Amino acid sequence: xxxKPMPSLARSDFPADFRWGCSxxxxxxxxxxxxxxxxxxxWDRFCATPGRIRDASHGDVACDHYHRWPEDLDxxxxxxxxxxxxxxxxxxxxxxxRGGVNERGLDFYERLxxxxxxxxxxxxLTLYHWDxxxxxxxxxxxLSRDTVDAFAEYTELVARRxxxxxxxxxxxxxxxxxxxxxxxxxxxxxxxxxxxxxxxxCHHILLSHGRALPVLRSxxxxxxxxxxxxxxxxxxxxxxxxxxxxxxxxxxxxxxxxLDPLHGRGYPADTWALYGAHAPRMHDGDxxxxxxxxxxxxxxxxxxEVVADATGANPIGTRVVEPEGVExxxxxxxxxxxxxxxxxxxxxxxxxxxxxxxxxNGSTYEDELLPDGRIEDLQRRSYLARHLAAAxxxxxxxxxxxxxxxxxxxxxxxxxxxYTRRFGLVHVDYATQQRRIKASGxxxxxxxxxxxxxx
Ligand code: IFM
Numbered sequence: 001x002x003x004k005p006m007p008s009l010a011r012s013d014f015p016a017d018f019r020w021g022c023s024x025x026x027x028x029x030x031x032x033x034x035x036x037x038x039x040x041x042x043w044d045r046f047c048a049t050p051g052r053i054r055d056a057s058h059g060d061v062a063c064d065h066y067h068r069w070p071e072d073l074d075x076x077x078x079x080x081x082x083x084x085x086x087x088x089x090x091x092x093x094x095x096x097x098r099g100g101v102n103e104r105g106l107d108f109y110e111r112l113x114x115x116x117x118x119x120x121x122x123x124x125l126t127l128y129h130w131d132x133x134x135x136x137x138x139x140x141x142x143l144s145r146d147t148v149d150a151f152a153e154y155t156e157l158v159a160r161r162x163x164x165x166x167x168x169x170x171x172x173x174x175x176x177x178x179x180x181x182x183x184x185x186x187x188x189x190x191x192x193x194x195x196x197x198x199x200x201x202c203h204h205i206l207l208s209h210g211r212a213l214p215v216l217r218s219x220x221x222x223x224x225x226x227x228x229x230x231x232x233x234x235x236x237x238x239x240x241x242x243x244x245x246x247x248x249x250x251x252x253x254x255x256x257x258x259l260d261p262l263h264g265r266g267y268p269a270d271t272w273a274l275y276g277a278h279a280p281r282m283h284d285g286d287x288x289x290x291x292x293x294x295x296x297x298x299x300x301x302x303x304x305e306v307v308a309d310a311t312g313a314n315p316i317g318t319r320v321v322e323p324e325g326v327e328x329x330x331x332x333x334x335x336x337x338x339x340x341x342x343x344x345x346x347x348x349x350x351x352x353x354x355x356x357x358x359x360x361n362g363s364t365y366e367d368e369l370l371p372d373g374r375i376e377d378l379q380r381r382s383y384l385a386r387h388l389a390a391a392x393x394x395x396x397x398x399x400x401x402x403x404x405x406x407x408x409x410x411x412x413x414x415x416x417x418x419y420t421r422r423f424g425l426v427h428v429d430y431a432t433q434q435r436r437i438k439a440s441g442x443x444x445x446x447x448x449x450x451x452x453x454x455x
């Protein structure tokens with residue numbers, strides 16, 4: 001195993017008020033799937049369907065964070081982060097999606113938020129990280145406009161309860177995944193396979209984001225609200241005119257489809273035309289709602305996409321290709337910190353958000369638990385350090401990047417991949433629930449504390 005040299009980097013390269021964090025999500029870590037009144041989510045149902053999850057696992061126990069949250073927040077504190085990003089499980093607080101409130105679910109998030117504040121961790125709350133109440137799915141889920149109203153009610157409930165202590169709110173995590181992977185590719189819950197459904201779900205998710213913003217502002221004093229997108233720099237597989245043109249089309253579906261309407265431009269006309277009859281149904285006023293101003297844009301960066309022309313193969317007419325000889329994680333994802341700089345610069349140039357946060361960035365490797373209990377994940381350590389150097393470089397180019405959240409605090413349930421992919425800075429032994437800080441986590445801690453090699 002070879003790792004790239006570590007960059008020279010110090011916390012003092014960043015401003016004192018920079019947010020240093022790590023991210024998690026409810027379904028991936030909480031467990032307690034049927035405890036204390038929690039309702040069923042679409043991920044509970046999806047996992048129970050044979051063949052959906054690579055190792056046939058589920059989030060019933062996951063990292064048992066529902067019970068072990070004090071230890072987990074202690075670990076975050078030990079890493080030296082000053083912010084903790086988590087999500088609320090909608091069916092834990094509203095088991096049927098609307099109506100009857102589950103006080104015990106809200107109590108859990110109160111404890112968690114208070115636990116963050118007691119440890120000097122600024123809570124960053126994501127309202128939707130994919131675990132829709134199954135009861136709403138049975139009424140159409142994100143294909144129904146009623147779910148947009150349900151999301152606004154859910155937002156109000158959580159904002160009223162936690163808004164005195166939580167100031168940073170993210171409405172949705174990665175609409176691309178919840179909409180398209182869930183309704184078009186069929187690899188995520190609810191497992192549908194229709195492009196029209198994917199685009200309709202996407203429209204309702206974006207609309208629900210816009211509808212939630214005034215709810216947050218009226219119930220949270222000094223709220224800072226935004227949305228998190230998964231974005232990719234798009235590159236051409238070759239110099240051919242056809243592949244160069246494919247880049248623009250692919251960028252339309254992957255990036256501009258989200259960025260344009262959120263920034264008041266409506267859906268990109270070129271991409272809309274390519275989607276043709278699959279394009280979503282909209283009502284007057286929807287685009288204005290989606291374009292309500294945010295305080296920040298959250299970006300999750302993992303890898304660039306390389307595309308070739310595939311006219312006729314699908315509406316967008318592109319095909320993702322996997323170039324040879326490039327560095328990759330165990331997931332096969334390209335490792336390209338410079339791509340992150342390019343992406344951030346491009347978003348700044350084309351959309352100029354007031355503030356940007358990297359709300360996720362991380363890597364999965366085949367971690368080895370050594371007999372003495374250490375996990376020497378030097379590739380992940382290198383990945384982390386090189387992406388932090390890229391974050392510094394992006395700031396130097398004028399990107400208003402105000403924070404970085406590592407994905408993830410803990411190894412966890414990686415959706416369709418089950419427990420076969422480990423992204424944590426902290427290793428979780430799922431049999432015993434023992435946590436162990438990996439070399440990458442120790443390095444992050446040294447970096448954040450200004451210690452040793454990382455100083
Ligand atoms: O685990 C996911 C997370 O839930 C959303 N962003 C990407 C991560 C890694 O795949």
